Amino acid sequence: MIWQLIAVIFAGLGAAGIGLILRQLSGKRLPRWIVPALAGVGMISYQIYYEYSWLASKQQQLPDSAEVVDVKYDSMFWRPWTYFFPLPVAFEVIDRDHLRTTEANGQHMVEFILYRFEKQVTDRVTHQAYLMNCGEREWVPLVGDERQPDASALHDIGTDTPLYQVLCETS
Structure with a gap:
């Protein structure tokens, strides 16, 4: 700063x-x-x-093994040019070197950590462990020290999203 x-x-x-x-x-x-x-x-x-x-x-x-899977752009009224050229304010990254793939009940599963970088006064980095079920196209956060799936936060994911493509189509 x-x-x-x-x-x-x-x-x-x-x-x-x-x-x-x-x-x-x-x-x-x-x-x-x-x-x-x-x-x-x-x-x-x-x-x-x-x-x-x-x-x-x-x-x-970022290290070479990191891959950006999402970028968030935003516009702000005090920066009128951002309505024409939106400003990058956050992005999400996964580290390919720390993926864990398993098979469970005939389903291909990938455990990964999603890092989120946010542009604020001081840059903010948060991370969360997730489990992706590639066959069902669902992902769920893993909570606690035991990394147990939080079934109430289950999300569907499309096959055209970069996160799904990086985790399921290349592993």
Whole structure:
């Protein structure tokens, strides 16, 4: 967070410097407000760049065995450009190296941990263990230290979802 603030300040100073140079090159014909205006534009531009590059930078930090299975995009009224280009605010990842596949009653089962990364003031990471029944196309969270299935939270899943394809069609 502190590095982002420092980067925003330097982007503003750099853009203000460009405004100052442009004003000097024009023989001071450009108005004085061009310097703070360009500083503000520089700071906002960096912030927009940072927000849209968050997803790619976080994905680069993941291990090679991690695979993104869902990305959530959102629009915010205080960021009107996000209505045209929605902002990535969260994504979900599974780690292929930590999948456990089993057969139970003739059904192909995959136990996995789903990691959710959320972009907030400080990035938030949560994880939950799940069990996927590939034959029935159902998945259920595993709760407690014993990792018992929570049958009340059983979900159906379509065969076209990336989570199903990664877990059931490739394993």
